[in-house]
Amino acid sequence: GSFAVSSFVSTIGKSAFSLPFEDGSGAALAADAGSLAGYVYLNAGGTLVRQPGPVVGAELSWNGLRLTVTASLPAEAGISGYTGKPTCVSLSGPVAAGGSEYDVTSVMDGAFRSCKTLASASLPGVEEIGKESFYGCSKLVSVSIPDAKSVGVKAFARCSHLSELDMGGHLRTVSAYAFFGCSALASFDGGGSLKTVGSYAFSGCSSLRDVSLGPALATIGAKAFASCPIESVDLSPVLKTVKDQAFAGLEFRDSGGSVLAHTAAALRGHAFSGSGGVLVAEQ
Known part of the structure:
Protein backbone atom coordinates (compact mmCIF):
# COMPACT_ATOMS: atom_id res chain seq x y z
CA GLY A 1 0.00 0.00 0.00
CA SER A 2 0.92 3.66 0.01
CA PHE A 3 0.34 6.70 2.19
CA ALA A 4 1.09 10.40 2.12
CA VAL A 5 2.78 12.71 4.62
CA SER A 6 1.37 16.23 4.24
CA SER A 7 3.66 19.20 3.69
CA PHE A 8 2.10 20.71 6.81
CA VAL A 9 3.22 17.94 9.19
CA SER A 10 5.68 19.53 11.63
CA THR A 11 6.37 16.72 14.13
CA ILE A 12 6.70 12.93 13.86
CA GLY A 13 7.17 10.94 17.05
CA LYS A 14 10.18 8.64 17.47
CA SER A 15 8.18 5.41 17.34
CA ALA A 16 5.54 6.52 14.85
CA PHE A 17 6.72 4.06 12.16
CA SER A 18 8.08 0.53 12.44
CA LEU A 19 9.30 0.33 8.82
CA PRO A 20 12.39 2.06 7.40
CA PHE A 21 12.20 4.84 4.79
CA GLU A 22 14.22 5.32 1.60
CA ASP A 23 14.33 7.92 -1.14
CA GLY A 24 14.01 6.86 -4.77
CA SER A 25 17.72 6.07 -5.05
CA GLY A 26 17.80 3.68 -2.09
CA ALA A 27 19.33 6.09 0.42
CA ALA A 28 17.90 5.85 3.93
CA LEU A 29 15.64 8.64 5.18
CA ALA A 30 15.28 9.69 8.80
CA ALA A 31 11.77 9.20 10.15
CA ASP A 32 11.25 12.88 11.00
CA ALA A 33 9.08 15.62 9.57
CA GLY A 34 11.97 17.41 7.88
CA SER A 35 12.81 14.33 5.83
CA LEU A 36 9.36 12.89 5.16
CA ALA A 37 6.86 15.74 4.83
CA GLY A 38 5.41 16.47 1.42
CA TYR A 39 5.69 13.08 -0.27
CA VAL A 40 3.84 9.85 -1.01
CA TYR A 41 5.47 6.59 0.14
CA LEU A 42 5.00 3.09 -1.32
CA ASN A 43 5.55 -0.07 0.72
CA ALA A 44 8.06 -2.08 -1.29
CA GLY A 45 8.91 -5.32 0.53
CA GLY A 46 8.85 -3.80 3.99
CA THR A 47 10.59 -0.55 3.05
CA LEU A 48 8.66 2.70 2.54
CA VAL A 49 10.00 4.26 -0.66
CA ARG A 50 9.46 7.93 -1.48
CA GLN A 51 7.67 8.52 -4.77
CA PRO A 52 8.39 11.36 -7.21
CA GLY A 53 6.27 14.47 -6.73
CA PRO A 54 6.29 18.25 -6.85
CA ASP A 103 -3.92 25.30 -6.07
CA VAL A 104 -2.59 28.84 -6.29
CA THR A 105 -2.85 30.16 -2.73
CA SER A 106 -0.57 33.19 -2.66
CA VAL A 107 0.80 36.14 -4.57
CA MET A 108 4.42 36.28 -3.50
CA ASP A 109 6.51 39.30 -2.54
CA GLY A 110 6.99 41.71 -5.44
CA ALA A 111 5.26 39.45 -7.96
CA PHE A 112 3.75 42.27 -10.04
CA ARG A 113 5.75 45.17 -8.63
CA SER A 114 5.64 48.21 -10.95
CA CYS A 115 3.81 46.34 -13.73
CA LYS A 116 2.58 49.22 -15.89
CA THR A 117 0.13 47.21 -18.00
CA LEU A 118 -1.91 45.25 -15.45
CA ALA A 119 -5.50 46.54 -15.26
CA SER A 120 -7.38 43.78 -13.41
CA ALA A 121 -6.75 40.80 -11.14
CA SER A 122 -9.32 38.14 -10.22
CA LEU A 123 -7.71 35.59 -7.95
CA PRO A 124 -10.15 33.33 -6.08
CA GLY A 125 -8.34 30.82 -3.87
CA VAL A 126 -5.46 33.17 -3.08
CA GLU A 127 -5.17 33.63 0.69
CA GLU A 128 -1.88 35.47 1.16
CA ILE A 129 -0.93 38.67 -0.67
CA GLY A 130 2.78 39.32 -0.26
CA LYS A 131 4.58 42.58 0.42
CA GLU A 132 4.84 44.95 -2.55
CA SER A 133 3.10 42.30 -4.66
CA PHE A 134 1.20 44.92 -6.70
CA TYR A 135 3.17 47.99 -5.64
CA GLY A 136 3.09 50.79 -8.19
CA CYS A 137 0.78 49.05 -10.68
CA SER A 138 -0.38 52.42 -11.94
CA LYS A 139 -3.03 51.09 -14.36
CA LEU A 140 -4.57 48.58 -11.97
CA VAL A 141 -8.29 49.38 -11.66
CA SER A 142 -10.07 46.22 -10.46
CA VAL A 143 -9.00 43.61 -7.87
CA SER A 144 -11.04 40.65 -6.63
CA ILE A 145 -9.32 38.32 -4.14
CA PRO A 146 -12.32 36.99 -2.20
CA ASP A 147 -10.44 34.40 -0.14
CA ALA A 148 -7.67 36.73 1.04
CA LYS A 149 -6.63 36.42 4.67
CA SER A 150 -3.72 38.85 4.75
CA VAL A 151 -2.50 41.81 2.71
CA GLY A 152 1.23 42.40 3.02
CA VAL A 153 3.23 45.57 3.55
CA LYS A 154 2.84 47.98 0.61
CA ALA A 155 0.98 45.27 -1.33
CA PHE A 156 -1.13 47.77 -3.31
CA ALA A 157 0.68 50.99 -2.40
CA ARG A 158 0.65 53.65 -5.11
CA CYS A 159 -1.91 51.84 -7.27
CA SER A 160 -3.32 55.23 -8.14
CA HIS A 161 -6.19 53.98 -10.34
CA LEU A 162 -7.44 51.18 -8.08
CA SER A 163 -11.16 51.84 -7.65
CA GLU A 164 -12.84 48.41 -7.52
CA LEU A 165 -11.76 46.23 -4.59
CA ASP A 166 -13.28 42.96 -3.35
CA MET A 167 -11.43 41.26 -0.49
CA GLY A 168 -14.28 38.93 0.50
CA GLY A 169 -15.10 38.09 4.10
CA HIS A 170 -12.01 36.23 5.33
CA LEU A 171 -9.51 39.07 5.66
CA ARG A 172 -7.69 39.21 9.00
CA THR A 173 -4.75 41.55 8.49
CA VAL A 174 -4.12 44.65 6.40
CA SER A 175 -0.44 45.42 6.89
CA ALA A 176 1.35 48.76 7.01
CA TYR A 177 1.13 50.92 3.88
CA ALA A 178 -0.94 48.20 2.18
CA PHE A 179 -3.11 50.67 0.23
CA PHE A 180 -1.01 53.79 0.75
CA GLY A 181 -1.70 56.41 -1.90
CA CYS A 182 -4.52 54.55 -3.65
CA SER A 183 -6.08 57.86 -4.58
CA ALA A 184 -9.02 56.45 -6.60
CA LEU A 185 -10.26 54.05 -3.92
CA ALA A 186 -13.65 55.30 -2.68
CA SER A 187 -14.70 52.46 -0.35
CA PHE A 188 -13.29 49.58 1.66
CA ASP A 189 -15.13 46.61 3.16
CA GLY A 190 -13.01 44.55 5.54
CA GLY A 191 -15.61 41.80 6.02
CA GLY A 192 -16.34 40.11 9.31
CA SER A 193 -12.91 38.76 10.30
CA LEU A 194 -10.57 41.76 10.04
CA LYS A 195 -8.52 42.18 13.24
CA THR A 196 -5.65 44.50 12.37
CA VAL A 197 -5.15 47.54 10.15
CA GLY A 198 -1.49 48.53 10.08
CA SER A 199 0.18 51.92 10.19
CA TYR A 200 -0.40 54.15 7.14
CA ALA A 201 -2.46 51.33 5.59
CA PHE A 202 -4.84 53.74 3.82
CA SER A 203 -2.97 56.99 4.33
CA GLY A 204 -3.25 59.24 1.30
CA CYS A 205 -6.35 57.50 -0.09
CA SER A 206 -7.77 60.88 -1.05
CA SER A 207 -11.12 59.52 -2.34
CA LEU A 208 -11.84 57.08 0.51
CA ARG A 209 -15.27 57.93 1.94
CA ASP A 210 -17.00 54.72 3.02
CA VAL A 211 -15.16 52.35 5.36
CA SER A 212 -16.57 49.15 6.87
CA LEU A 213 -14.15 47.56 9.32
CA GLY A 214 -16.41 44.86 10.74
CA PRO A 215 -17.08 43.47 14.22
CA ALA A 216 -13.69 41.85 14.93
CA LEU A 217 -11.27 44.76 14.50
CA ALA A 218 -8.93 45.14 17.49
CA THR A 219 -6.07 47.38 16.31
CA ILE A 220 -5.75 50.44 14.09
CA GLY A 221 -2.18 51.55 13.44
CA ALA A 222 -0.66 55.03 13.43
CA LYS A 223 -1.93 57.26 10.61
CA ALA A 224 -3.80 54.29 9.15
CA PHE A 225 -6.48 56.56 7.67
CA ALA A 226 -4.64 59.88 7.75
CA SER A 227 -5.82 62.40 5.15
CA CYS A 228 -8.80 60.25 4.10
CA PRO A 229 -12.08 62.20 3.57
CA ILE A 230 -14.11 59.52 5.35
CA GLU A 231 -17.87 60.09 5.55
CA SER A 232 -18.89 56.79 7.17
CA VAL A 233 -17.00 54.29 9.31
CA ASP A 234 -17.95 51.62 11.84
CA LEU A 235 -15.67 50.79 14.77
CA SER A 236 -16.01 47.39 16.39
CA PRO A 237 -17.08 46.80 19.99
CA VAL A 238 -13.84 44.86 20.60
CA LEU A 239 -11.52 47.66 19.44
CA LYS A 240 -8.52 47.75 21.81
CA THR A 241 -5.97 50.08 20.22
CA VAL A 242 -6.16 53.24 18.13
CA LYS A 243 -2.63 54.50 17.60
CA ASP A 244 -1.40 58.07 17.09
CA GLN A 245 -3.16 60.04 14.36
CA ALA A 246 -4.93 56.96 13.03
CA PHE A 247 -7.71 59.24 11.79
CA ALA A 248 -5.69 62.44 11.36
CA GLY A 249 -7.85 65.12 9.78
CA LEU A 250 -11.14 63.81 11.20
CA GLU A 251 -13.15 64.92 14.21
CA PHE A 252 -15.45 62.46 15.99
CA ARG A 253 -18.47 63.54 18.01
CA ASP A 254 -21.04 61.70 20.06
CA SER A 255 -24.73 61.90 19.18
CA GLY A 256 -25.07 64.96 21.40
CA GLY A 257 -22.35 66.87 19.59
CA SER A 258 -19.51 66.52 22.11
CA VAL A 259 -16.05 65.94 20.63
CA LEU A 260 -14.62 62.48 21.27
CA ALA A 261 -10.99 61.59 21.85
CA HIS A 262 -9.27 59.44 19.24
CA THR A 263 -9.05 56.47 21.60
CA ALA A 264 -10.42 52.97 21.49
CA ALA A 265 -12.42 53.58 24.67
CA ALA A 266 -14.20 56.57 23.14
CA LEU A 267 -14.78 55.20 19.66
CA ARG A 268 -15.41 51.48 20.03
CA GLY A 269 -18.82 50.10 19.24
CA HIS A 270 -20.02 53.12 17.27
CA ALA A 271 -20.85 53.80 13.65
CA PHE A 272 -20.06 57.34 12.54
CA SER A 273 -21.18 59.37 9.57
CA GLY A 274 -20.88 62.95 8.40
CA SER A 275 -18.99 65.18 6.01
CA GLY A 276 -16.36 67.88 5.92
CA GLY A 277 -14.14 65.97 8.31
CA VAL A 278 -16.73 65.86 11.13
CA LEU A 279 -18.26 62.46 11.92
CA VAL A 280 -21.12 62.03 14.38
CA ALA A 281 -22.05 58.80 16.16
CA GLU A 282 -25.26 57.32 14.84
CA GLN A 283 -27.96 56.59 17.41
Missing part, protein backbone atom coordinates in the same frame (compact mmCIF):
# COMPACT_ATOMS: atom_id res chain seq x y z
CA VAL A 55 9.38 19.78 -5.29
CA VAL A 56 8.88 22.74 -2.97
CA GLY A 57 10.72 25.74 -4.41
CA ALA A 58 10.53 24.52 -8.00
CA GLU A 59 9.69 27.22 -10.54
CA LEU A 60 6.97 26.72 -13.14
CA SER A 61 5.18 28.78 -15.75
CA TRP A 62 1.47 28.98 -16.61
CA ASN A 63 -0.39 31.38 -18.90
CA GLY A 64 2.28 34.05 -18.70
CA LEU A 65 2.69 33.71 -14.94
CA ARG A 66 5.71 32.48 -13.04
CA LEU A 67 4.81 30.11 -10.23
CA THR A 68 6.82 28.76 -7.31
CA VAL A 69 5.79 25.51 -5.63
CA THR A 70 5.06 26.23 -1.95
CA ALA A 71 3.72 22.83 -0.83
CA SER A 72 3.63 19.38 -2.36
CA LEU A 73 0.85 17.66 -0.38
CA PRO A 74 -1.50 19.22 -1.12
CA ALA A 75 0.13 20.65 -4.24
CA GLU A 76 0.17 24.43 -3.85
CA ALA A 77 1.95 27.25 -5.63
CA GLY A 78 2.34 31.00 -5.39
CA ILE A 79 2.49 33.55 -8.18
CA SER A 80 6.07 34.82 -8.13
CA GLY A 81 6.22 36.89 -11.32
CA TYR A 82 5.06 37.30 -14.89
CA THR A 83 6.28 37.44 -18.46
CA GLY A 84 5.32 39.87 -21.20
CA LYS A 85 2.87 42.72 -20.62
CA PRO A 86 -0.18 41.31 -18.83
CA THR A 87 -3.37 43.36 -18.70
CA CYS A 88 -5.59 40.85 -16.88
CA VAL A 89 -4.69 38.08 -14.43
CA SER A 90 -7.36 35.56 -13.46
CA LEU A 91 -7.74 32.14 -11.89
CA SER A 92 -10.71 29.80 -12.05
CA GLY A 93 -9.42 26.81 -10.09
CA PRO A 94 -6.31 24.60 -9.96
CA VAL A 95 -3.68 25.20 -12.64
CA ALA A 96 -1.87 22.46 -14.54
CA ALA A 97 1.89 22.98 -14.80
CA GLY A 98 4.92 20.73 -14.89
CA GLY A 99 2.83 17.57 -14.98
CA SER A 100 0.84 18.32 -11.81
CA GLU A 101 -2.14 20.40 -10.73
CA TYR A 102 -1.65 23.15 -8.17
Whole structure:
Protein backbone atom coordinates (compact mmCIF):
# COMPACT_ATOMS: atom_id res chain seq x y z
CA GLY A 1 0.00 0.00 0.00
CA SER A 2 0.92 3.66 0.01
CA PHE A 3 0.34 6.70 2.19
CA ALA A 4 1.09 10.40 2.12
CA VAL A 5 2.78 12.71 4.62
CA SER A 6 1.37 16.23 4.24
CA SER A 7 3.66 19.20 3.69
CA PHE A 8 2.10 20.71 6.81
CA VAL A 9 3.22 17.94 9.19
CA SER A 10 5.68 19.53 11.63
CA THR A 11 6.37 16.72 14.13
CA ILE A 12 6.70 12.93 13.86
CA GLY A 13 7.17 10.94 17.05
CA LYS A 14 10.18 8.64 17.47
CA SER A 15 8.18 5.41 17.34
CA ALA A 16 5.54 6.52 14.85
CA PHE A 17 6.72 4.06 12.16
CA SER A 18 8.08 0.53 12.44
CA LEU A 19 9.30 0.33 8.82
CA PRO A 20 12.39 2.06 7.40
CA PHE A 21 12.20 4.84 4.79
CA GLU A 22 14.22 5.32 1.60
CA ASP A 23 14.33 7.92 -1.14
CA GLY A 24 14.01 6.86 -4.77
CA SER A 25 17.72 6.07 -5.05
CA GLY A 26 17.80 3.68 -2.09
CA ALA A 27 19.33 6.09 0.42
CA ALA A 28 17.90 5.85 3.93
CA LEU A 29 15.64 8.64 5.18
CA ALA A 30 15.28 9.69 8.80
CA ALA A 31 11.77 9.20 10.15
CA ASP A 32 11.25 12.88 11.00
CA ALA A 33 9.08 15.62 9.57
CA GLY A 34 11.97 17.41 7.88
CA SER A 35 12.81 14.33 5.83
CA LEU A 36 9.36 12.89 5.16
CA ALA A 37 6.86 15.74 4.83
CA GLY A 38 5.41 16.47 1.42
CA TYR A 39 5.69 13.08 -0.27
CA VAL A 40 3.84 9.85 -1.01
CA TYR A 41 5.47 6.59 0.14
CA LEU A 42 5.00 3.09 -1.32
CA ASN A 43 5.55 -0.07 0.72
CA ALA A 44 8.06 -2.08 -1.29
CA GLY A 45 8.91 -5.32 0.53
CA GLY A 46 8.85 -3.80 3.99
CA THR A 47 10.59 -0.55 3.05
CA LEU A 48 8.66 2.70 2.54
CA VAL A 49 10.00 4.26 -0.66
CA ARG A 50 9.46 7.93 -1.48
CA GLN A 51 7.67 8.52 -4.77
CA PRO A 52 8.39 11.36 -7.21
CA GLY A 53 6.27 14.47 -6.73
CA PRO A 54 6.29 18.25 -6.85
CA VAL A 55 9.38 19.78 -5.29
CA VAL A 56 8.88 22.74 -2.97
CA GLY A 57 10.72 25.74 -4.41
CA ALA A 58 10.53 24.52 -8.00
CA GLU A 59 9.69 27.22 -10.54
CA LEU A 60 6.97 26.72 -13.14
CA SER A 61 5.18 28.78 -15.75
CA TRP A 62 1.47 28.98 -16.61
CA ASN A 63 -0.39 31.38 -18.90
CA GLY A 64 2.28 34.05 -18.70
CA LEU A 65 2.69 33.71 -14.94
CA ARG A 66 5.71 32.48 -13.04
CA LEU A 67 4.81 30.11 -10.23
CA THR A 68 6.82 28.76 -7.31
CA VAL A 69 5.79 25.51 -5.63
CA THR A 70 5.06 26.23 -1.95
CA ALA A 71 3.72 22.83 -0.83
CA SER A 72 3.63 19.38 -2.36
CA LEU A 73 0.85 17.66 -0.38
CA PRO A 74 -1.50 19.22 -1.12
CA ALA A 75 0.13 20.65 -4.24
CA GLU A 76 0.17 24.43 -3.85
CA ALA A 77 1.95 27.25 -5.63
CA GLY A 78 2.34 31.00 -5.39
CA ILE A 79 2.49 33.55 -8.18
CA SER A 80 6.07 34.82 -8.13
CA GLY A 81 6.22 36.89 -11.32
CA TYR A 82 5.06 37.30 -14.89
CA THR A 83 6.28 37.44 -18.46
CA GLY A 84 5.32 39.87 -21.20
CA LYS A 85 2.87 42.72 -20.62
CA PRO A 86 -0.18 41.31 -18.83
CA THR A 87 -3.37 43.36 -18.70
CA CYS A 88 -5.59 40.85 -16.88
CA VAL A 89 -4.69 38.08 -14.43
CA SER A 90 -7.36 35.56 -13.46
CA LEU A 91 -7.74 32.14 -11.89
CA SER A 92 -10.71 29.80 -12.05
CA GLY A 93 -9.42 26.81 -10.09
CA PRO A 94 -6.31 24.60 -9.96
CA VAL A 95 -3.68 25.20 -12.64
CA ALA A 96 -1.87 22.46 -14.54
CA ALA A 97 1.89 22.98 -14.80
CA GLY A 98 4.92 20.73 -14.89
CA GLY A 99 2.83 17.57 -14.98
CA SER A 100 0.84 18.32 -11.81
CA GLU A 101 -2.14 20.40 -10.73
CA TYR A 102 -1.65 23.15 -8.17
CA ASP A 103 -3.92 25.30 -6.07
CA VAL A 104 -2.59 28.84 -6.29
CA THR A 105 -2.85 30.16 -2.73
CA SER A 106 -0.57 33.19 -2.66
CA VAL A 107 0.80 36.14 -4.57
CA MET A 108 4.42 36.28 -3.50
CA ASP A 109 6.51 39.30 -2.54
CA GLY A 110 6.99 41.71 -5.44
CA ALA A 111 5.26 39.45 -7.96
CA PHE A 112 3.75 42.27 -10.04
CA ARG A 113 5.75 45.17 -8.63
CA SER A 114 5.64 48.21 -10.95
CA CYS A 115 3.81 46.34 -13.73
CA LYS A 116 2.58 49.22 -15.89
CA THR A 117 0.13 47.21 -18.00
CA LEU A 118 -1.91 45.25 -15.45
CA ALA A 119 -5.50 46.54 -15.26
CA SER A 120 -7.38 43.78 -13.41
CA ALA A 121 -6.75 40.80 -11.14
CA SER A 122 -9.32 38.14 -10.22
CA LEU A 123 -7.71 35.59 -7.95
CA PRO A 124 -10.15 33.33 -6.08
CA GLY A 125 -8.34 30.82 -3.87
CA VAL A 126 -5.46 33.17 -3.08
CA GLU A 127 -5.17 33.63 0.69
CA GLU A 128 -1.88 35.47 1.16
CA ILE A 129 -0.93 38.67 -0.67
CA GLY A 130 2.78 39.32 -0.26
CA LYS A 131 4.58 42.58 0.42
CA GLU A 132 4.84 44.95 -2.55
CA SER A 133 3.10 42.30 -4.66
CA PHE A 134 1.20 44.92 -6.70
CA TYR A 135 3.17 47.99 -5.64
CA GLY A 136 3.09 50.79 -8.19
CA CYS A 137 0.78 49.05 -10.68
CA SER A 138 -0.38 52.42 -11.94
CA LYS A 139 -3.03 51.09 -14.36
CA LEU A 140 -4.57 48.58 -11.97
CA VAL A 141 -8.29 49.38 -11.66
CA SER A 142 -10.07 46.22 -10.46
CA VAL A 143 -9.00 43.61 -7.87
CA SER A 144 -11.04 40.65 -6.63
CA ILE A 145 -9.32 38.32 -4.14
CA PRO A 146 -12.32 36.99 -2.20
CA ASP A 147 -10.44 34.40 -0.14
CA ALA A 148 -7.67 36.73 1.04
CA LYS A 149 -6.63 36.42 4.67
CA SER A 150 -3.72 38.85 4.75
CA VAL A 151 -2.50 41.81 2.71
CA GLY A 152 1.23 42.40 3.02
CA VAL A 153 3.23 45.57 3.55
CA LYS A 154 2.84 47.98 0.61
CA ALA A 155 0.98 45.27 -1.33
CA PHE A 156 -1.13 47.77 -3.31
CA ALA A 157 0.68 50.99 -2.40
CA ARG A 158 0.65 53.65 -5.11
CA CYS A 159 -1.91 51.84 -7.27
CA SER A 160 -3.32 55.23 -8.14
CA HIS A 161 -6.19 53.98 -10.34
CA LEU A 162 -7.44 51.18 -8.08
CA SER A 163 -11.16 51.84 -7.65
CA GLU A 164 -12.84 48.41 -7.52
CA LEU A 165 -11.76 46.23 -4.59
CA ASP A 166 -13.28 42.96 -3.35
CA MET A 167 -11.43 41.26 -0.49
CA GLY A 168 -14.28 38.93 0.50
CA GLY A 169 -15.10 38.09 4.10
CA HIS A 170 -12.01 36.23 5.33
CA LEU A 171 -9.51 39.07 5.66
CA ARG A 172 -7.69 39.21 9.00
CA THR A 173 -4.75 41.55 8.49
CA VAL A 174 -4.12 44.65 6.40
CA SER A 175 -0.44 45.42 6.89
CA ALA A 176 1.35 48.76 7.01
CA TYR A 177 1.13 50.92 3.88
CA ALA A 178 -0.94 48.20 2.18
CA PHE A 179 -3.11 50.67 0.23
CA PHE A 180 -1.01 53.79 0.75
CA GLY A 181 -1.70 56.41 -1.90
CA CYS A 182 -4.52 54.55 -3.65
CA SER A 183 -6.08 57.86 -4.58
CA ALA A 184 -9.02 56.45 -6.60
CA LEU A 185 -10.26 54.05 -3.92
CA ALA A 186 -13.65 55.30 -2.68
CA SER A 187 -14.70 52.46 -0.35
CA PHE A 188 -13.29 49.58 1.66
CA ASP A 189 -15.13 46.61 3.16
CA GLY A 190 -13.01 44.55 5.54
CA GLY A 191 -15.61 41.80 6.02
CA GLY A 192 -16.34 40.11 9.31
CA SER A 193 -12.91 38.76 10.30
CA LEU A 194 -10.57 41.76 10.04
CA LYS A 195 -8.52 42.18 13.24
CA THR A 196 -5.65 44.50 12.37
CA VAL A 197 -5.15 47.54 10.15
CA GLY A 198 -1.49 48.53 10.08
CA SER A 199 0.18 51.92 10.19
CA TYR A 200 -0.40 54.15 7.14
CA ALA A 201 -2.46 51.33 5.59
CA PHE A 202 -4.84 53.74 3.82
CA SER A 203 -2.97 56.99 4.33
CA GLY A 204 -3.25 59.24 1.30
CA CYS A 205 -6.35 57.50 -0.09
CA SER A 206 -7.77 60.88 -1.05
CA SER A 207 -11.12 59.52 -2.34
CA LEU A 208 -11.84 57.08 0.51
CA ARG A 209 -15.27 57.93 1.94
CA ASP A 210 -17.00 54.72 3.02
CA VAL A 211 -15.16 52.35 5.36
CA SER A 212 -16.57 49.15 6.87
CA LEU A 213 -14.15 47.56 9.32
CA GLY A 214 -16.41 44.86 10.74
CA PRO A 215 -17.08 43.47 14.22
CA ALA A 216 -13.69 41.85 14.93
CA LEU A 217 -11.27 44.76 14.50
CA ALA A 218 -8.93 45.14 17.49
CA THR A 219 -6.07 47.38 16.31
CA ILE A 220 -5.75 50.44 14.09
CA GLY A 221 -2.18 51.55 13.44
CA ALA A 222 -0.66 55.03 13.43
CA LYS A 223 -1.93 57.26 10.61
CA ALA A 224 -3.80 54.29 9.15
CA PHE A 225 -6.48 56.56 7.67
CA ALA A 226 -4.64 59.88 7.75
CA SER A 227 -5.82 62.40 5.15
CA CYS A 228 -8.80 60.25 4.10
CA PRO A 229 -12.08 62.20 3.57
CA ILE A 230 -14.11 59.52 5.35
CA GLU A 231 -17.87 60.09 5.55
CA SER A 232 -18.89 56.79 7.17
CA VAL A 233 -17.00 54.29 9.31
CA ASP A 234 -17.95 51.62 11.84
CA LEU A 235 -15.67 50.79 14.77
CA SER A 236 -16.01 47.39 16.39
CA PRO A 237 -17.08 46.80 19.99
CA VAL A 238 -13.84 44.86 20.60
CA LEU A 239 -11.52 47.66 19.44
CA LYS A 240 -8.52 47.75 21.81
CA THR A 241 -5.97 50.08 20.22
CA VAL A 242 -6.16 53.24 18.13
CA LYS A 243 -2.63 54.50 17.60
CA ASP A 244 -1.40 58.07 17.09
CA GLN A 245 -3.16 60.04 14.36
CA ALA A 246 -4.93 56.96 13.03
CA PHE A 247 -7.71 59.24 11.79
CA ALA A 248 -5.69 62.44 11.36
CA GLY A 249 -7.85 65.12 9.78
CA LEU A 250 -11.14 63.81 11.20
CA GLU A 251 -13.15 64.92 14.21
CA PHE A 252 -15.45 62.46 15.99
CA ARG A 253 -18.47 63.54 18.01
CA ASP A 254 -21.04 61.70 20.06
CA SER A 255 -24.73 61.90 19.18
CA GLY A 256 -25.07 64.96 21.40
CA GLY A 257 -22.35 66.87 19.59
CA SER A 258 -19.51 66.52 22.11
CA VAL A 259 -16.05 65.94 20.63
CA LEU A 260 -14.62 62.48 21.27
CA ALA A 261 -10.99 61.59 21.85
CA HIS A 262 -9.27 59.44 19.24
CA THR A 263 -9.05 56.47 21.60
CA ALA A 264 -10.42 52.97 21.49
CA ALA A 265 -12.42 53.58 24.67
CA ALA A 266 -14.20 56.57 23.14
CA LEU A 267 -14.78 55.20 19.66
CA ARG A 268 -15.41 51.48 20.03
CA GLY A 269 -18.82 50.10 19.24
CA HIS A 270 -20.02 53.12 17.27
CA ALA A 271 -20.85 53.80 13.65
CA PHE A 272 -20.06 57.34 12.54
CA SER A 273 -21.18 59.37 9.57
CA GLY A 274 -20.88 62.95 8.40
CA SER A 275 -18.99 65.18 6.01
CA GLY A 276 -16.36 67.88 5.92
CA GLY A 277 -14.14 65.97 8.31
CA VAL A 278 -16.73 65.86 11.13
CA LEU A 279 -18.26 62.46 11.92
CA VAL A 280 -21.12 62.03 14.38
CA ALA A 281 -22.05 58.80 16.16
CA GLU A 282 -25.26 57.32 14.84
CA GLN A 283 -27.96 56.59 17.41
